[in-house]
Amino acid sequence: MILSWLYAPGDRPEVVWKALHSGADAVIVDLEDAVSLSRKEYARAATAELLTERQPVPVHVRVNALDSPWAGADLTALTGLPGLAGLRLPKICAPEQISAVAARTGGVALYALLESALGVERAYEIARAHPALRGLALGEADLRADLGVSAETGLDWPRSRVVVAARAAGLAPPAQSVFPDIRDLEALAVSCARGRSLGFLGRAAIHPRQLPVIERAYLPGPEEVAAAEQIMAAARLTPGAVALPDGRFVDPAVLAGAERVVALARRDSPVPS
Numbered sequence: 001m002i003l004s005w006l007y008a009p010g011d012r013p014e015v016v017w018k019a020l021h022s023g024a025d026a027v028i029v030d031l032e033d034a035v036s037l038s039r040k041e042y043a044r045a046a047t048a049e050l051l052t053e054r055q056p057v058p059v060h061v062r063v064n065a066l067d068s069p070w071a072g073a074d075l076t077a078l079t080g081l082p083g084l085a086g087l088r089l090p091k092i093c094a095p096e097q098i099s100a101v102a103a104r105t106g107g108v109a110l111y112a113l114l115e116s117a118l119g120v121e122r123a124y125e126i127a128r129a130h131p132a133l134r135g136l137a138l139g140e141a142d143l144r145a146d147l148g149v150s151a152e153t154g155l156d157w158p159r160s161r162v163v164v165a166a167r168a169a170g171l172a173p174p175a176q177s178v179f180p181d182i183r184d185l186e187a188l189a190v191s192c193a194r195g196r197s198l199g200f201l202g203r204a205a206i207h208p209r210q211l212p213v214i215e216r217a218y219l220p221g222p223e224e225v226a227a228a229e230q231i232m233a234a235a236r237l238t239p240g241a242v243a244l245p246d247g248r249f250v251d252p253a254v255l256a257g258a259e260r261v262v263a264l265a266r267r268d269s270p271v272p273s
Contacts, residue, residue, distance in 0.1 A: 001267045002026045002058070003202035004214045005175055009034035010043035010061070016050065022208040026058040031074055032065065032090050040070045044077050051083035058085035060111065065091045066101070079105045086111055090139060093119040095129035102132040115139030116146045120158045127169035136166045137204070140177040152191075156198070163199035173201035182207040192217030218264075225265045228258035 006024035008016040010031045019027045029050070035043040047061060061084065063074035078084055086109035089101060093116055101110060110132045114120050120143070127136055140155060147154060166174050176195040179188045192203055192214055203214045220228070234242050235255045242250045 001264065002175070003218045003267075004211045005060070005202065005204040006208065006211065007034065007062075007178065007204060007206050010047045011035045011039040013046050013050065016047075019208070020055050020057060020059070023211055024057060024205070024208070025202070026060060026085070027055070028060045028062055028088060028204065030062045031070070032062050040064070041073075044070070044074055048077045048081060051078065051081040054083045059083055060086040060088050062088040062090060062113070066097055067091075075101065075104055079108060084108065086134065088113055088137070091115050091119070091142070092126055094122065095125045098126060098129035098133050102130040105132070107132055109134045111135045111137060113137050113139045114158075114162060115142035117143075120161055123162050123165035124168055127165045127171055133171070135171055136162050136174050138162055138174070138177045141180070152194075159195070159198050159200070167199070173199055176200045176203035178204045178206050179210065180206070182210060185209065185213050188213050189217055219267075220261045220265050224261055228261035228265075231255060231258035232262065 002025040004024045005026045005028050006019045007028045007030050008019035010029045029047050031043050064070040088111045090113045092112040112126050162174050202218055231250050
């Protein structure tokens with residue numbers, strides 16, 4: 001159950017090593033935006049060497065955009081390596097892109113990054129493109145530029161769209177996009193709370209100091225867990241719909257939500273669908 005994903009540039013192995021031991025639930029080695037053109041080949045080779053062995057936490061790799069000169073070599077170099085947990089595909093805007101990569105990578109878990117208005121519009125089609133696709137995510141920096149929005153509210157609809165598309169396709173809830181200010185942890189916490197209210201689960205980070213804030217924001221608090229456990233206990237005693245002493249009504253949908261809260265608090269089993 002992954003709540004925190006920490007990005008690290010693929011051309012800086014020492015930073016990747018620190019990320020692997022930072023406490024993040026998963027690490028995303030970036031071969032795209034974080035790597036200059038002159039270091040693309042080095043970043044790919046260093047990442048492939050790292051992934052010849054399994055690492056302490058799952059390692060995903062954000063490859064270069066599929067229409068770039070480097071994407072084909074990225075996929076060839078990484079496919080089949082024992083330490084690779086997933087490939088993150090940037091700037092996806094069509095389901096055919098997912099199918100093509102899946103055919104080439106032979107069952108590697110794929111994650112589509114939607115970074116344009118067209119990608120968001122096709123979110124559900126993309127989410128259903130192939131069984132190898134395990135998740136959606138927004139690339140909010142590029143999306144802001146494409147939409148021409150500056151206020152946070154300008155991304156509310158795309159965020160909800162991606163959450164709904166993922167759920168409709170039977171995928172896990174998406175993780176929030178990165179929060180770019182690594183110093184303002186208070187604003188990060190507020191943003192995470194907003195993301196959780198929209199249906200996101202966890203968040204990508206660009207600095208280790210953001211990790212505890214993300215985890216606190218997404219783990220249910222003691223009162224929330226206690227309420228969920230009360231619902232589950234009532235459901236065990238009285239199958240079907242039941243009213244609690246405080247007036248809350250428990251039906252199968254409410255019970256499913258309570259089970260998700262308890263599973264998340266324990267972090268020892270997948271979130272029930």
